[in-house]
Amino acid sequence: MSESRLFEVIFKLGGEEAVKIARQLKKMGRATEDDITKATGVNLNEVRKILFKLRSFSLVSSESVQDKNSGWLIYYWMLQPDRLESLIRSQKKRVLEKLEEKLAYEKSHDFYRCVNGPCGKIAFEEAVESFFRCPKCGGPLEHFDNTAVLEVLEREIRKLKEEMERE
Amino acid sequence: MSGKRHENLEYEILRMIKEKGQEGILQSQLWKLIKATSREGSRISMRLERAGLVERQRILHEGKWTYKLVAKKKAITVDTLIELPCGFCYLQEKCGAGNPLSPCTCPRLNQWVEREAGRKQDG
Numbered sequence: 001m002s003e004s005r006l007f008e009v010i011f012k013l014g015g016e017e018a019v020k021i022a023r024q025l026k027k028m029g030r031a032t033e034d035d036i037t038k039a040t041g042v043n044l045n046e047v048r049k050i051l052f053k054l055r056s057f058s059l060v061s062s063e064s065v066q067d068k069n070s071g072w073l074i075y076y077w078m079l080q081p082d083r084l085e086s087l088i089r090s091q092k093k094r095v096l097e098k099l100e101e102k103l104a105y106e107k108s109h110d111f112y113r114c115v116n117g118p119c120g121k122i123a124f125e126e127a128v129e130s131f132f133r134c135p136k137c138g139g140p141l142e143h144f145d146n147t148a149v150l151e152v153l154e155r156e157i158r159k160l161k162e163e164m165e166r167e
Numbered sequence: 168m169s170g171k172r173h174e175n176l177e178y179e180i181l182r183m184i185k186e187k188g189q190e191g192i193l194q195s196q197l198w199k200l201i202k203a204t205s206r207e208g209s210r211i212s213m214r215l216e217r218a219g220l221v222e223r224q225r226i227l228h229e230g231k232w233t234y235k236l237v238a239k240k241k242a243i244t245v246d247t248l249i250e251l252p253c254g255f256c257y258l259q260e261k262c263g264a265g266n267p268l269s270p271c272t273c274p275r276l277n278q279w280v281e282r283e284a285g286r287k288q289d290g
Contacts, residue, residue: 148284
């Protein structure tokens with residue numbers, strides 16, 4: 001997979017600062033949180049937060065080494081670009097499950113929406129409990145036709161399944 | 168040839184063949200690109216064929232018989248995943264059956280789906 005794809009995913013996970021950190025790791029090969037902070041100007045807490053997030057998606061790895069003088073553990077971080085493909089595969093599976101769960105819910109419920117605007121839709125059961133008044137603003141509720149929502153979900157599920165089959 | 172080098176080469180070859188899509192790539196061109204000997208390359212391509220990962224098509228190229236390698240599977244793409252709000256959502260671990268959050272009621276997913284549905288109706 002191309003490097004630009006890797007940074008695109010990293011951007012999605014942690015924004016511009018995550019990309020800065022990842023680029024720095026790529027340049028240095030192996031670096032401590034302090035090294036990264038000094039080189040990128042991103043504050044230490046943010047560096048840690050982003051590194052832990054990237055590690056939870058296996059895009060970076062760390063190893064701890066005990067400092068001979070202080071006895072403290074020093075963490076060295078490394079970028080793992082070769083994990084991107086397997087991350088994408090597993091994410092596709094996860095997201096597919098979520099979309100299927102959402103589709104089943106949308107298919108098995110009837111929805112109502114506030115006439116006043118963007119308060120969001122609620123299921124029939126909840127609408128009954130609030131006497132068909134919006135729980136957020138008190139406005140009247142009207143029936144919401146979710147046919148287009150079902151079509152979008154079905155389209156995305158189909159797209160993901162087709163991709164997973166041919167990749 | 169060491170096992171590790173062989174494995175890396177195999178992975179690299181498969182990746183390059185996948186990137187060429189349905190157009191495929193000539194064996195001879197591929198070996199030049201990866202700086203492998205034709206013996207090394209042929210062995211690997213035959214192994215990839217046996218594993219069902221590539222197809223070797225015998226073709227006549229500039230008066231010589233050679234093989235074109237075409238991947239049976241396409242290169243992995245990330246576009247669909249990046250567009251979806253669940254793609255790399257930071258709340259993913261807390262979302263789904265048995266968790267405090269659910270895709271059924273997730274406001275981010277709802278907004279996205281409804282926006283897409285609106286776009287579909289407008290278009």
